[in-house]
Amino acid sequence: MPSDSDTAQHIPSAAKLKTFSADERARIFAGIDATPGSAKPDPIITVDGITRSFGGLTAVDVAHLEIQRGAITGLIGPNGAGKTTFFNLITGFDKPNSGTWSLNGDALGKLVPHQVSRRGMVRTFQLTRALAKLSVLDNVRLGGRHQRGEHFLAALAPWTWRKQEEEITEQAHALLRRFRLEEKANDYAGSLSGGQRKLLEMARALMCEPEVVMLDEPMAGVNPALTQSLLEHIKSLREDGMTVVFVEHDMDVIRDISDWVVVMAQGSVIAESLPDRLGENEAVVDAYLGGHHDQALEFDSDGNPVGETAVLAHEVDEAIEETLHAGGDLSDPPPTGAAPGAVPGRHAADTAAGEDPR
Numbered sequence: 001m002p003s004d005s006d007t008a009q010h011i012p013s014a015a016k017l018k019t020f021s022a023d024e025r026a027r028i029f030a031g032i033d034a035t036p037g038s039a040k041p042d043p044i045i046t047v048d049g050i051t052r053s054f055g056g057l058t059a060v061d062v063a064h065l066e067i068q069r070g071a072i073t074g075l076i077g078p079n080g081a082g083k084t085t086f087f088n089l090i091t092g093f094d095k096p097n098s099g100t101w102s103l104n105g106d107a108l109g110k111l112v113p114h115q116v117s118r119r120g121m122v123r124t125f126q127l128t129r130a131l132a133k134l135s136v137l138d139n140v141r142l143g144g145r146h147q148r149g150e151h152f153l154a155a156l157a158p159w160t161w162r163k164q165e166e167e168i169t170e171q172a173h174a175l176l177r178r179f180r181l182e183e184k185a186n187d188y189a190g191s192l193s194g195g196q197r198k199l200l201e202m203a204r205a206l207m208c209e210p211e212v213v214m215l216d217e218p219m220a221g222v223n224p225a226l227t228q229s230l231l232e233h234i235k236s237l238r239e240d241g242m243t244v245v246f247v248e249h250d251m252d253v254i255r256d257i258s259d260w261v262v263v264m265a266q267g268s269v270i271a272e273s274l275p276d277r278l279g280e281n282e283a284v285v286d287a288y289l290g291g292h293h294d295q296a297l298e299f300d301s302d303g304n305p306v307g308e309t310a311v312l313a314h315e316v317d318e319a320i321e322e323t324l325h326a327g328g329d330l331s332d333p334p335p336t337g338a339a340p341g342a343v344p345g346r347h348a349a350d351t352a353a354g355e356d357p358r
């Protein structure tokens with residue numbers, strides 16, 4: 001495993017980042033095959049044969065995936081599709097059963113998270129209880145951890161780390177200004193709103209000057225009033241030449257900011273597409289409707305659902321229960337603009353069970 005001193009030379013600098021105009025990105029993606037595992041003209045991340053099982057469950061099984069440099073790639077898929085596990089694997093937070101993956105052609109398989117971030121790829125993670133008790137400024141400063149000051153040899157030469165500490169603090173303030181959190185610098189991070197926490201996560205991630213930023217549900221828990229500004233901040237990462245990969249459930253967000261969309265279901269990549277072509281993709285529609293809508297239903301001699309039908313019946317029961325629990329009315333039509341298959345309640349349940357809603 002490479003040591004910290006080995007990886008120090010890999011800290012990316014802004015000079016290495018490459019920006020593409022909107023027109024250039026449109027041209028790049030118009031020329032890419034909309035098929036799972038399709039080749040990209042300039043992949044910054046390449047993944048091969050990565051698998052991860054939990055007991056008998058295969059959570060991730062991605063045969064091949066390339067992520068285009070300098071663009072925003074959205075990663076979508078039904079609940080339990082393996083998106084978060086995939087993020088954890090390629091950023092070193094979890095270990096796969098098999099597979100290889102690389103950043104700029106350098107294999108990352110044996111690295112731990114801070115070594116991966118030094119190579120130039122970071123993922124955001126939610127504010128933990130420990131971080132909530134620190135100031136906003138210290139949270140961001142922590143993103144610059146594992147630089148020279150933490151190396152045990154540096155403890156013997158304090159003048160080197162003191163200088164670095166000043167630089168880290170300066171950099172943290174600059175990021176707080178960028179994300180408009182400067183006024184909150186000395187507040188407890190735990191006192192921030194949902195949207196401000198997301199900005200803090202991004203500021204913390206940018207401390208190591210990454211080339212790739214992986215955002216896990218950046219819009220979750222964000223007040224709608226802040227959504228637009230958060231989206232602009234994500235786009236600004238791309239304008240600075242960073243590559244962004246993000247997991248998101250909200251299809252409006254996906255369409256608004258993604259250049260390209262990768263769809264996972266049951267651990268695998270089942271589709272790749274331009275965001276506005278997703279609806280034309282049969283595999284995507286199937287994944288979101290559960291793939292049951294055109295299957296024959298099966299019952300045993302007592303009239304109990306069996307096999308796939310039993311699984312479907314259970315999902316329908318859960319959806320109905322969720323709707324009732326949330327105070328919904330089962331006779332309500334599904335809200336307009338909702339993600340396909342995401343609407344619990346009678347109408348959606350009936351549709352999923354194969355009835356024509358018209």
Ligand SMILES: Nc1ncnc2c1ncn2[C@@H]1O[C@H](COP(=O)(O)OP(=O)(O)OP(=O)(O)O)[C@@H](O)[C@H]1O
Nearest residue numbers: 054057058059077078079080081082083084085086
């Ligand atoms: N540590 C774990 N132990 C056991 N099973 C796990 C573990 N982590 C994930 N899983 C399982 O792996 C599968 C993929 O989970 P994962 O969280 O990666 O999906 P996801 O696509 O991110 O889902 P969501 O959109 O609901 O967050 C799920 O069936 C989940 O229950």
